[in-house]
Amino acid sequence: MNKFSRIGFILAAAGSAVGLGNIWRFPYITGEYGGGAFILIYLLAILFIGLTMFLAEAVIGQNGQSDVSTSFVALSTSKNKNWKFAGFMVATGLIILSFYSVVLGWILDYVITSFSTLPNEASIAGANFERLISEDVGSLIVYHTLIAGTVIFIVLKGIKDGIEKINLILMPLLGLILAGLLIYALTLDSFSQAVSFMFTPDFSKIDSHALLAALGQAFFTLSLGVGTILTYSASLPKKANFVKSSIVVAIVDTVIALVAGLIIFTFLFTAGAESAAGPGLVFISLPVIFSGWGMLGHIIAVSFFVALVFAGITSAVSMIEPALRFFIERYKISRQKATLICGGSFYFLGIIALLSMSKSFGAHLTFFGKNAFDIMDFMTSSIMMPLAAILICIFLAYFVEKDTLKEKFLAHTNETVFNIWYFLIKFIVPIAITILLLNKLGAI
Ligand code: PHE
Numbered sequence: 001m002n003k004f005s006r007i008g009f010i011l012a013a014a015g016s017a018v019g020l021g022n023i024w025r026f027p028y029i030t031g032e033y034g035g036g037a038f039i040l041i042y043l044l045a046i047l048f049i050g051l052t053m054f055l056a057e058a059v060i061g062q063n064g065q066s067d068v069s070t071s072f073v074a075l076s077t078s079k080n081k082n083w084k085f086a087g088f089m090v091a092t093g094l095i096i097l098s099f100y101s102v103v104l105g106w107i108l109d110y111v112i113t114s115f116s117t118l119p120n121e122a123s124i125a126g127a128n129f130e131r132l133i134s135e136d137v138g139s140l141i142v143y144h145t146l147i148a149g150t151v152i153f154i155v156l157k158g159i160k161d162g163i164e165k166i167n168l169i170l171m172p173l174l175g176l177i178l179a180g181l182l183i184y185a186l187t188l189d190s191f192s193q194a195v196s197f198m199f200t201p202d203f204s205k206i207d208s209h210a211l212l213a214a215l216g217q218a219f220f221t222l223s224l225g226v227g228t229i230l231t232y233s234a235s236l237p238k239k240a241n242f243v244k245s246s247i248v249v250a251i252v253d254t255v256i257a258l259v260a261g262l263i264i265f266t267f268l269f270t271a272g273a274e275s276a277a278g279p280g281l282v283f284i285s286l287p288v289i290f291s292g293w294g295m296l297g298h299i300i301a302v303s304f305f306v307a308l309v310f311a312g313i314t315s316a317v318s319m320i321e322p323a324l325r326f327f328i329e330r331y332k333i334s335r336q337k338a339t340l341i342c343g344g345s346f347y348f349l350g351i352i353a354l355l356s357m358s359k360s361f362g363a364h365l366t367f368f369g370k371n372a373f374d375i376m377d378f379m380t381s382s383i384m385m386p387l388a389a390i391l392i393c394i395f396l397a398y399f400v401e402k403d404t405l406k407e408k409f410l411a412h413t414n415e416t417v418f419n420i421w422y423f424l425i426k427f428i429v430p431i432a433i434t435i436l437l438l439n440k441l442g443a444i
């Protein structure tokens with residue numbers, strides 16, 4: 001049977017969790033919300049909301065041993081067939097993957113250009129970035145094709161020879177590159193400034209936006225609400241300790257986000273650069289800093305962007321897997337056929353996403369003032385992921401026998417842990433996510 005080994009599961013789930021969310025998004029939103037206090041809230045969100053949801057997906061997946069739909073039906077008390085509709089969440093991963101692959105394409109361009117040229121001024125770096133995403137459609141299509149092709153090639157080989165193997169190779173390499181960059185950051189004077197920025201809380205910067213941003217980030221970074229963790233857990237041997245594995249993955253993900261933050265803020269502060277530059281932090285601010293470091297700057301730039309590609313690829317393969325498994329199990333088609341359908345769909349949507357940001361096609365692919373790229377991002381992270389998460393909570397709290405769940409948890413942990421988890425999943429997590437959803441929809 002095509003299953004993960006224990007370590008394979010941990011690596012693959014960590015590979016899914018650690019992605020652009022950790023190395024690109026986490027540092028820039030931490031910068032925007034002023035550092036320490038935001039990180040503190042983020043850590044609480046990971047512990048109480050993120051880890052709780054992670055365990056929820058893991059327990060459903062491991063016991064269902066199947067795709068999202070089938071696992072829901074199997075675990076529900078009444079075996080009610082309508083739970084198959086929970087399978088809608090597999091579409092979320094495909095949509096995220098469409099624009100995630102486009103962003104990975106930008107990063108591929110940065111890997112290549114970092115070998116030869118680095119911009120020495122923010123205005124030049126900004127103009128380069130702008131040109132890449134709005135004018136250089138040809139290159140973007142090539143990059144997107146390369147990334148999509150790589151993802152498809154890996155998943156075609158299946159869980160063990162594809163997904164587990166790529167994680168076994170890329171995760172240690174990612175760890176090595178980040179360790180190297182961290183060691184270099186440690187030698188710089190601004191390291192202590194980065195530490196105090198990240199770990200001295202200034203609560204005046206925190207408002208409801210910051211709270212919700214921390215919650216949203218905790219969700220995205222742990223790959224929740226997409227069926228990814230659920231589907232990966234379905235390939236976890238039935239006796240494996242899902243509680244311990246979930247905790248390890250949450251810790252690895254958090255440590256990597258913090259390390260990425262330390263590296264990036266140290267670099268930024270060395271040059272006296274702004275920490276609140278937003279999404280351009282990695283694409284605009286960093287290259288300018290690297291350009292001031294001569295040869296070393298090129299080496300660091302290439303390693304940094306390669307690390308981003310590695311982190312992104314291991315996440316990308318995890319976004320398509322729920323949909324593949326869904327097609328394979330429900331429609332009894334081969335992995336090859338499923339990959340053709342799902343790969344084709346996300347590749348096509350990705351082309352739409354990248355064209356929607358271009359000068360020439362943007363106007364045709366903009367609806368209600370938002371381009372297709374932003375619409376896909378909004379639909380998934382603001383609507384579909386929270387909806388799926390709320391559904392998972394309601395399902396576990398009201399439609400699955402409490403004793404069944406208790407038994408699964410008690411095989412690996414004590415009753416107190418189970419009771420806390422159950423309380424969180426029944427009350428706290430759904431309320432917090434409903435607030436997040438309503439806020440995103442502009443209702444509050
Ligand atoms: N967790 C990944 C990241 O941080 C993104 C992701 C979301 C992966 C949803 C899979 C599913 O980049």
